[in-house]
Amino acid sequence: MIGLSHYLIVSAIIFSIGLIGVLRRRNLLMLFFATEVMLNAANIAFAAISHAYNDLTGQMFAFFIIAIAASEVAVGLGILIVLYKKYGSLNLDDLAKMKG
């Protein structure tokens, strides 16, 4: 039988995939994709815990996470477009200005 821990393990695997993406990629757009992956992993965990405890609070938090993700994407893509207009690239190595 599929229990709570199954869902949490899947959520943790997906979260670590997103985290590896954030640490590994150098393109800003791919960093945004990896962030979406991490947010979705958190949503799965919230929905699973909400189901396990027969409680609606987890689902409420998942709704607010989705709202935050939507606004983050709207603002972030605007910033990406401005950066691309200014520098012509989305690579983090090209954008790094503060070299130590």
Next chain:
Amino acid sequence: MYEIVAFYLFSVLTIGLFLVTVMSENVLYAMTSLAAGMVLISGFFFILGADFLGVVQLIVYVGAIMALYSFAMMFFDATRDMKEKNTNSLLVFALGGLSALVLVLMFTGPIYSEHIQALYPMHPDAGNAQDVGMVLFTKYLVPFEVAAVMLLVAMIAGIILAGKKMDESLTEDTSIDDEIMIIPEDEVIIVKDKK
């Protein structure tokens, strides 16, 4: 039985698609697999009985966010493969695995404590959408309104950031014509050595 098959199918497909998202060189492949993974995650929500959350996931993530990404993709050169200098992948994988372990411990810590009680219990006779509506518009009304204001602010910010100088092309450099300097012939150009 049905739940087990669905769970393993969804989890294997989701993990595979998200791995493609994270590892792929091509932006289009990454975006497509991300959208497919979002659809399968809404399948998780349907299994878990969170019907309304699954529908919201489908509409907001697959409908809105992916459309936003694909519109933004038109600004960037998406067909070109990205050449990235990736950081040391062994270190990255070790860090990711370690933090996943910390995450599992974090999740399992409060679950096995005895003191957790349902704050807003579900009603099995009412549907999930009705339940969500009742809780969202009574207990979570203020966060709901704040989230609405936040979405409005984000929309205005996105329009202002992306809409500025919309008439200029991004790929062709039109400003290069203005920067050609015309030097008169009899003018002596002094080049200073920089040491």
